[in-house]
Amino acid sequence: MPDLRIAPSILAADFARLGEEVRAAEAAGADWIHVDVMDGHFVPNITIGPAMVEAVRRCTDLPLDVHLMIEAPDRYVGDFVSAGADTVGVHVEACPHLHRSVQLIREAGARACVVINPATPANAVEPILSEVDQVLVMTVNPGFGGQKFIRSALPAVEQIRGWVERDGLQVDIEVDGGITADTIAEAAGAGANVFVAGTAVFGTDDYKAAIETLRKNAEAA
Numbered sequence: 001m002p003d004l005r006i007a008p009s010i011l012a013a014d015f016a017r018l019g020e021e022v023r024a025a026e027a028a029g030a031d032w033i034h035v036d037v038m039d040g041h042f043v044p045n046i047t048i049g050p051a052m053v054e055a056v057r058r059c060t061d062l063p064l065d066v067h068l069m070i071e072a073p074d075r076y077v078g079d080f081v082s083a084g085a086d087t088v089g090v091h092v093e094a095c096p097h098l099h100r101s102v103q104l105i106r107e108a109g110a111r112a113c114v115v116i117n118p119a120t121p122a123n124a125v126e127p128i129l130s131e132v133d134q135v136l137v138m139t140v141n142p143g144f145g146g147q148k149f150i151r152s153a154l155p156a157v158e159q160i161r162g163w164v165e166r167d168g169l170q171v172d173i174e175v176d177g178g179i180t181a182d183t184i185a186e187a188a189g190a191g192a193n194v195f196v197a198g199t200a201v202f203g204t205d206d207y208k209a210a211i212e213t214l215r216k217n218a219e220a221a
């Protein structure tokens, strides 16, 4: 299994103190920082743009895992990589030419992640597995933090982990949405190794304890 990573999502942080929040997550043991970019079209909410990614980049040396929940993401991949994204995730539902999108991310110099919504079959990413660094299986419908974990997304994680192992690939499998101390073990058991957690970290008053508990429960799975 690839390394286990806990990636706090700054969507649940206090934006008025974003620098402090990111540094606190790093000091608390976060492995990556997850950045949720929403455009008000692909998802109902509007959040973060490249300028904010650039600001976060100046606050931490941790890898920035940038999750694009936007229509026609190819237009912005270069801007987010220039701003400091280490990984860029694009939704298959928003990319009619997925190979081209993935190539664009890699040519810009970042790790390429493809993302599926909970109701999108795992098969949507099988043909491209050997060309990506990461697959993100959403465990909520994207758009907001603090939603309830959708358990029926887990068979997709299991299938994708099976294909990755069958083909001997080095692909991280990430889950995002409703990940808490209670749900993380199930996701880990299905084969995920990267865990995004917004509310379960930034919604607590002890980020270190929160991250330690998530890690412990994932390891125990």
Ligand code: DX5
Pocket: 009, 011, 012, 034, 036, 067, 140, 141, 142, 143, 144, 145, 146, 147, 176, 177, 178, 179, 196, 197, 198, 199, 200
């Ligand atoms: C949802 C975002 C998530 C969100 C997770 O659209 O992609 O990254 O921040 O929030 P929690 O962990 O609170 O469900």
Ligand code: ZN
Pocket: 009, 034, 035, 036, 067, 176, 196
């Ligand atoms: Zn996300």
